[in-house]
Each structure stands twice: as C-alpha cells, then as structure tokens.
Amino acid sequence: MNFYRTSNRFAELSAAVQDFVKNDLEPIGLRVEAQAHIPEEIVAKMRRLGLFGLAIPEKYGGLGLSTLEEILIYIELTKTNACFRSRIGTSNGIGSMGILFDGTEKQREKYLPRIASGQWTAAFALTEPNAGSDAAHISTAAVLDGNAWLINGTKQFITNADCAHVITTIVVTDEQKGARGGISALIIEKDMPGLTIGPADIKMGLKGSHTHELVFKDCRVPSDNVIGGMQMVGQGFKTAMRVLDKGRLTMGAAALGASEDLLDVCVKHVRGRMNSGQTAADLQSAHFDLADMATQLYAARQMLLYTAWLRDQGQNVSHEASMVKLFCTEMASRIADQAMEICESAGYKTLARIERHLRDVRLYRIFEGTSEIQRIIVSRNLLK
Template sequence: MSAVTPEDFQPILSLVRDFVRAKVVPREREIMDTDAIPDDLRGQAAEMGLFGYAIPEEWGGLGLDLTQDVELAMEFGYTALALRSMFGTNNGIAGQVLVNFGTDEQKAAWLERIASGEVIASFALTEPGAGSNPAGLRTKAVRDGDDWVIDGEKCFITNAPIAGLFVVFARTRPADASGTGIAVFLVPADTPGVEVAAKDKKMGQEGAWTANVSFTEVRVPSSSLVGGDEDTGYRAAMTSLARGRVHIAALAVGTAQRALDESIAHATTATQGGTPIGDFQLVQAMLADQQTGVLAGRALVRETAKRYVSGEDRRIGPSAAKLYCTEMAGRIADLAVQIHGGSGYMREMPVERIYRDVRLLRLYEGTSEIQRLIIGGGLVRGARR
C-alpha cells in the first residue's frame, strides 16, 4: 500500500507536471548540447523529493507505490529522458533492491541518503556477455575470511560516473540445485579496485550518463552482502527489473504523448501550398495512429501497475506493458518525424531528439525479444500447470 492517499498524491503530480513543463522543457536544448542536467534543475528535483519518491517514508522517501510511480513517469517522459535517469536508479532498479531485500542495517546505512539524493545508487548488473539474462553472469565474488573479494567487468551502467554506491551482482558459485549462485553486494564507489571508465558516447539521451565499471580484487565486508544471503541476487534482479519494466512503459507513454503534441502543433501551423498540412487526410491518419497508440499504452500501464501492486501479476503484465509501450513509442516518434517532414530531421526540433531518445527504451530493462520470451514462456508454463 502507498503511504500517500490519492488526495495527497494529486498536488504531488501537479507539482511534477509544472516542474517538467515550465522548468525542464525550455532547457532541453541546453541539456542536449552540454550532455548534462544543469545543477539548478538537479537541486530543484532533490528539493521536491524526486530522488526518493518510491522509497518508503520511514527512510525519508515519499513512499509512492507503482500506480503512483507510473503517473509521475508519464510526466517525466514528456521531456529529455536524462532528467528521469538522474534519479531513476535511486527510486527504481538500485533503490528497490535495498528496499525489498536489504537488511535493517543496510537500509539504515544507505536509504535516507539515497532518498535525499546525497548518494546516487547505480545498478551494476549488465556485462559484456550477460545483458537481459543475468544467468550468464561472469563477475565473481569469492569469500575470504569475513570479507568478499569481487572481480569482474560491467557495462552500460547508468549513473556510474556520479554514483556513490554500486549495487553489484556477482556469482559466488555455479548455479546448482540449491539456487542460482548469484549474490548482490553494496559496494561504495570509493572502494579500492573500483574503476569507472570514461562516460559512453550514445546515440541519444544526452545528459544521462552511462559507463563501464571494472572491479579488480574489490574487498568488501560480509555486511555488504544484500540480505545476508548468497542466493538473493537473482531474485532481487528479477524483482527490480519487473517493477522497472512497468516504469519504463509509463515513461514511453509520456514521450509518445509529447511526440503526438509536437505533431499536432506542427500539423495545425505548417502549410503546404497555403493549406495547413493538418487538413490533409494522410496526415490526419498518422495523427490518429499516434493518438490510438498513446491511449492504448496509457490504459495498459495503469492496469499493469494496479495488478502489480495487488500482487496479481508481477511477471507477464510488466513484460507485456514494456514490450507494447516501448515499441509503440518508437512508431509514434517515427510518425512525428514524418509529419514534420524535412524539419523533423533537424537537430533543433524536439521530435529529432525524441526519435533518438526512445530507441533505447526497447533495449534496457530487458530487450523486446526477452520480453516476448518471458510472456510466451510464462503463458505456456501456466497452461501446463
């Protein structure tokens, strides 16, 4: 259950919507050109509690549940996706590992600082040979007395260049009958042996920083093993990712809405031969397809979040929402560029940025292909049961 009532949530939602549209949207070009979120926007986001909106109240967060989280995500999607990325790992995949699986001591040590934005937590799962499926994990953790020693290489790690804490997934033994052998550790970024490479140069999402992180004989105390249990890792990853998928689906809906709004504005003002292009039936058809996708996506996200919170469906629904909404956002961004014609290909147009930004949504938190396997496999296994 959310700590925040629907009545109390409305002003939070309005505040976020105003912040996104009045403060962030006008500075999208600046974010894109500097490849950074301006410090004053970061400060405002922290002040509003955005670094901890999904962290429980007892740890200094707002305690929003997933049905409320998706409403905020649809607002965050309306602008440069780097904004959401800045606090996304704290509320989402990294923070939720601690919320759901951390010991009381681990929560006390980190959650308040994560919720305030003092510490950025980074989710270090993906490796060169293990992306959407953590079973292929190569990073190793070996027990040495009371410590663990971690060795391995992670890639595409969001917020790595600014992280204060890495939530690191590592194999403690090969998978066997008793479990997957994947553990998860809390590794402060300043631990000797942790090295963050230069930030990646990406196709889009400027201002959202990712980088490779290497762990070379990184020694951490046994108290940094999340949940105090060697087999927590795989479950923690799967749980965090399933929740994250619903959030990403909502983000995609927000971005699709922005692409639609930009398309309508262009169609009603741009002319061809003296006629507004919005009067042409083929342009109207494209707008109709965009609107239908946005409405379907929004309904799917809300329904999926509700079923996730009730515990009814935490596996197939999140994958279906993520698959549909991110693919839909890609189609809508493509149509938006088409409606804008040649101008849609120009760097100063929001739809050009959106077109590049949304491409990543079909890759992270599990690719579209992985989502199809989860959905299809889940349905077949369910029928057999």
C-alpha cells in the first residue's frame, strides 16, 4: 500500500530515474570514480529528465515535486555513485532554495527557470577557513559602495563551484550584529569581477563531485542582489538556516539510498556463499548483521518519509530534520562498516562498491551540519 500519496506524473518520473540509474549511471560508476569526472552527455540527460528542477515550482520551469517525491528520487540516485546526486543536489537544494524561499519575484523569475532547466548550476557558499560549524562567525564582508556591494573574503569546500553559474553566498554586512541582523545572503554570478575559483580539492570520496575555494577580492555585486532585496539586508542567516533544514532531509535520503544498496550487495554476497555450500550456521554472524541492517533501514526510511510528508503538510520540521540527518547518516556509516565485515576482501578492493560507499557516506556526517551540530540543535529544542 502506498501510504504516502504521490502523483501519476511522479510514478513516470520515478520509473525513468530507475532506468537512468540502471542503464546510464551504473555502467559508468567506476569510470567516473577513477576519472573524478561526470561525462557531459550524462549531465545533458539529467537536464532532459528535469533533474535540475525537481524542487523548483512548475511556475518557474521546474517539476514542482513535493518534498516526499524529491526525497524518493534522491534515494534512487544514491544507490549508485553518490556524485551523480551531488551534481544536481546543489541546484535543487542549497544553491537555489534561498532564492525560492526568500527571493523577490524578480529574482525568482530571473534565476529559477535557468537553474531548473539545468542551463545554470547553483551553488551555496557559507563555509570559511575559520567558520564551518560555527557559521555565525563567518568573516567574508560585504560593504556598500554606491550601488554595489564590495565583497572581500574566502569561502572553502564549495560544492559544484566549478560548474556553478550562480552562487548563493552568505556574507557579513554588519559585524556588530553578527547572526542577529548582520548577515546577508547575496546572489553572486560566477563572472562578477573580483571572484576567483580555486582548483578542485582532492577528497576522500564523492570524487566526481568537486569542491573549491572561492576568493573574493573587491568583488562587485549589484546592491539589489541581496536575496529578498534591500529590506532583507541582515536576514541572511535565517535564510541560510531554512535552506539547511531542508538540506538535512536530502542528506538523510542520500545516506538511506547508499545503505539500501549496501544491504542489497550483502544479501547477494551471502546468498552466493550459501549457494557454494556454506551453511546458515557457518554464516550466522553475517545473517545477524543482515537482520540488523534491515531493521535500521526500516526505521530510517519511516522517519525520513514521515518527516518529508510532515513538511509537505506545511509543518516546520527543523527539529525532526536534524534527527533524521543524525540517525540516517550515522546509520549509513555503521551499515557500510557492517557490509565491509560481511564481504571482507571483496568489499575492501579499491573502487569496489562497498569501499566507495564507505568513503562517500562518511561525508554525510560532516556537511550541512555535523552530527554534533545536529545533537546540539535537537537537545536545545528539548531543553528550551
């Protein structure tokens, strides 16, 4: 029974995405990992499927999926190499959602259709060398100079900065006020003078998805590029937090997709062992691991889908989204470790599926708020 209703249109998209994963992404997963590059024809197919506009309303050229539907697509996409989801993820999420949530109508009309079509990629720049979890203490500053903002500072680890045309950038506009009215969200286009994008970071995982440093040196950005216009100057921290709240559900979905794939790999491995003569008693530890993995996955799927559904009912799910991110991403690391234990040498081989998932899922406990930050959010809510 489909407890959570999705539309007929979604059923078609979901089937098309499953075909895309099986026929286009799976066969090149290893090559993409080895070469750290997603071929352009795959990005073109993502555009044709509408994947860059999953969450953007139809009015602005997107597919206008509900949160629940979007999450179900991400679960499918992360059963294969995680970099494919990441390629579309910033455009559907942290890169564009600030413009959708708080942008002026003029800003939405200018940017969202280009992002939804995949013609433009959107990215999100908050993290700095001295401000990761402690996002309220960023120092990249924007000062008004006539009818432009003059930006100076450095951002780091910015996903998709190499292919981004537009970057939602969080800056300080009033140092004294800080997060309480002194931080703003700006829309910065990649060719605005004074912005330099550094080389790709060499990372442990998600090799086909790149992160970069951004250096702003007297970068000039039109004054009306504040998300929401001049009356929203100082409100950017709230915009960033709303964007991250939704992003945390996406991270839950990515962790769940990888974990479901890991369980599938392990079930096949254990069946193979049984077919070649090992008994249930020989494999008891693996059987117990499989049962534990499936049980955690069942719980994770329920909490993720229920929270997405709650959000679609108009509820503020900030608290629940943190619990989802914490539970699903910690679970994914446990499951990747158990999968390695079940498959041992076969899993440990470089670029083997388990090895890749093990590296990739570790990231989900870091970005969009580490596990400790989620614990702080949840416990603060409980105690206030």
